[in-house]
Amino acid sequence: MERNTRQRTAIHQCITAAGRPLAPQxxxxxxxxxxxxxxxxxxxxxxxxxxxxxxxxxxxxxxxxDRYEVAGHGHHHHFHCRACDKVFEVHACPGDMQKMAPKGFQLESHELTLYGLCDQCK
Structure with missing residues (x-):
């Protein structure tokens, strides 16, 4: 069992409080x-x-x-701001991506990252 140190608690709390994926820095x-x-x-x-x-x-x-976020959010995507380099969660999905796979292929999963400017940088 992992020790619950002050450092570990602070790191977990900052990832939780951010509400978005964070870079190590x-x-x-x-x-x-x-x-x-x-x-x-x-x-x-x-x-x-x-x-x-x-x-x-x-x-x-x-x-x-890589960025890090609290586990258990279920299926979602991300928005990456090109100006500030922050990443935000997007809780929407375009839906069935199987139709985009080549004929005869079986899609198992997908990831979607949107790029642009966040509300603070635009």
Whole structure:
């Protein structure tokens, strides 16, 4: 069983409070408010632990740089702001994507990332 340290609690709380996927650097900046002196190695160690326990999930973007969000949101997509580099959740889906697969192929899953400017950057 994983120890519930101040650092782990701060990291989990900042991911939960953000309401959107966070990059490791964003997690560091938020966690430092609760635990001054926390370092990037601690962030990565706790991200790994939180992933292994199923508390958070990875959001992998085609442009690189994984983000992390609270697990259990169900099927959803993401919006990536090209100006501020933040990623936001999109709780909508265009629906049945099987019709887009080549004839004879069986679709198992899909990911959709929208790109543009968020409301703060436009």
């Amino acid at each position: 964003e997690i560091l900046e938020h966690a430092q408010q609760a635990v001054p002196g926390i370092g990037m190695a601690t962030i990565y160690r706790n991200i790994k632990s939180l992933l292994e326990s199923g508390e958070i999930a990875t959001v992998s973007l085609p442009t690189g740089g």
